[in-house]
Amino acid sequence: MEEEAATVAGGGRGEQTWRRRPPMKVMVAIDESDGSFYALQWVLDHLLGVGGIVPSNEPSVEDTGMITLLHVQQPFHHHVYPVGPGGGGAAAAFYGTSSSFQEGVRLAQAEASAALLARAMRMCSDKMVKAETLIMEGEPKDTICQATEQTHVDLLVVGSRGLGKIKRAFLGSVSDYCAHHAKCAVLIVKPSGDSSQPQSGAAKP
Amino acid sequence: MSSTSNLGCAVVAVDGSEESMYALRWALDNVHLRSPPADSSELPGSFVVVHVQSPPSIAAGLNPGAIPFGGPIDLEVPAFAAAIEAHQKRITQAILDHALEICRQKKVFIPTSFVTVKSQVVIGDPKDKICEVVESLNADLLVMGSRDFGAIKRMFLGSVSNYCANHAQCPVIIIKGKGKEEETSS
Numbered sequence: 001m002e003e004e005a006a007t008v009a010g011g012g013r014g015e016q017t018w019r020r021r022p023p024m025k026v027m028v029a030i031d032e033s034d035g036s037f038y039a040l041q042w043v044l045d046h047l048l049g050v051g052g053i054v055p056s057n058e059p060s061v062e063d064t065g066m067i068t069l070l071h072v073q074q075p076f077h078h079h080v081y082p083v084g085p086g087g088g089g090a091a092a093a094f095y096g097t098s099s100s101f102q103e104g105v106r107l108a109q110a111e112a113s114a115a116l117l118a119r120a121m122r123m124c125s126d127k128m129v130k131a132e133t134l135i136m137e138g139e140p141k142d143t144i145c146q147a148t149e150q151t152h153v154d155l156l157v158v159g160s161r162g163l164g165k166i167k168r169a170f171l172g173s174v175s176d177y178c179a180h181h182a183k184c185a186v187l188i189v190k191p192s193g194d195s196s197q198p199q200s201g202a203a204k205p
Numbered sequence: 206m207s208s209t210s211n212l213g214c215a216v217v218a219v220d221g222s223e224e225s226m227y228a229l230r231w232a233l234d235n236v237h238l239r240s241p242p243a244d245s246s247e248l249p250g251s252f253v254v255v256h257v258q259s260p261p262s263i264a265a266g267l268n269p270g271a272i273p274f275g276g277p278i279d280l281e282v283p284a285f286a287a288a289i290e291a292h293q294k295r296i297t298q299a300i301l302d303h304a305l306e307i308c309r310q311k312k313v314f315i316p317t318s319f320v321t322v323k324s325q326v327v328i329g330d331p332k333d334k335i336c337e338v339v340e341s342l343n344a345d346l347l348v349m350g351s352r353d354f355g356a357i358k359r360m361f362l363g364s365v366s367n368y369c370a371n372h373a374q375c376p377v378i379i380i381k382g383k384g385k386e387e388e389t390s391s
Contacts, residue, residue, distance in 0.1 A: 024235060042376060046212050046345070047237075155378075179370055179379055185231065189376040 027068040027153040029144050030120050035159030039189035044127045067131040069120045071113050072140040076105050141177040148182050157187045212238045215346040216253045218335050221300045224350030228380040232348040233311040251321045254304045257331040258297050261289045332368040339373045347377045
């Protein structure tokens with residue numbers, strides 16, 4: 001399809017003068033928030049054709065870029081507070097059940113992550129874009145930046161919760177942190193007020 | 206299936222720094238705008254290169270030594286005000302010329318040459334003005350460079366990029382670094 005466009009608009013230049021750009025690796029950070037899924041949808045809607053992320057049915061990966069869906073699991077900090085000297089027996093009982101409790105939480109987390117990523121993969125396959133998933137554990141801010149460095153992506157996409165200034169300072173914003181510290185280009189997608197996609201020329205009241 | 210991009214207007218903020226020019230080049234390479242077929246009545250996508258010029262009072266304030274009589278900052282000497290404005294206009298023109306030259310070079314390689322490039326100059330505080338322009342143009346994307354990457358390790362985003370990333374009405378891409386000079390200007 002791109003060759004067609006080249007001949008239509010290229011005029012007398014010929015098709016060979018258009019170089020195919022190397023495919024761009026894009027990483028999208030996914031978490032439970034709607035903002036990250038909105039960001040993924042925005043990427044799928046608007047960045048198709050960017051540097052080679054072309055929807056295609058062919059299995060060849062060399063020409064088409066890939067979206068990496070990254071989900072960072074926050075490690076579950078299990079704090080056990082011994083109740084007191086009198087609760088020694090109760091504490092022992094607590095310890096006895098804590099490991100299975102932790103296991104249960106881990107399983108639940110793994111299921112939740114898998115569900116999130118499955119939903120994201122579905123969105124990608126709807127647009128016929130190849131995607132791979134990556135699950136890492138740790139503090140989201142640092143882990144996302146580390147992941148971009150390790151996998152050498154060209155563009156990191158993060159959603160944003162639209163926190164106000166004060167909240168941003170106290171709660172710490174992952175998108176802000178990634179914008180500061182990631183070494184690659186960062187795209188921050190804030191959710192718009194309306195659910196429809198932004199069209200240029202649409203009247204905003 | 207051709208690229209179904211629906212980006213109508215992408216704003217690229219340039220300020221004369223190498224990083225912002227690299228951001229412009231990145232945007233021209235990688236951002237595909239809406240290019241409707243010739244018979245459609247839709248407008249094709251456009252890049253808008255925006256440069257924010259500092260207001261003359263600030264320019265004068267930065268060079269206190271240049272005011273020989275050290276008078277008040279509000280410029281009472283019209284000739285001096287005119288000189289500052291002319292100087293600023295020259296700088297702005299040079300920046301925009303450079304930016305448009307980059308666009309012209311890139312246009313050769315963009316297959317769909319229906320995409321247009323416009324430029325706009327606004328005067329004022331960069332942070333606010335960039336967000337205003339984004340709003341008034343109903344832009345779909347804002348592209349900016351970011352200074353201080355690499356020079357100061359682990360340090361912060363430029364204040365303008367930070368402000369715009371938080372306050373612009375549309376998604377924002379922040380491009381880091383100056384880019385390698387791989388592409389030779391033919």
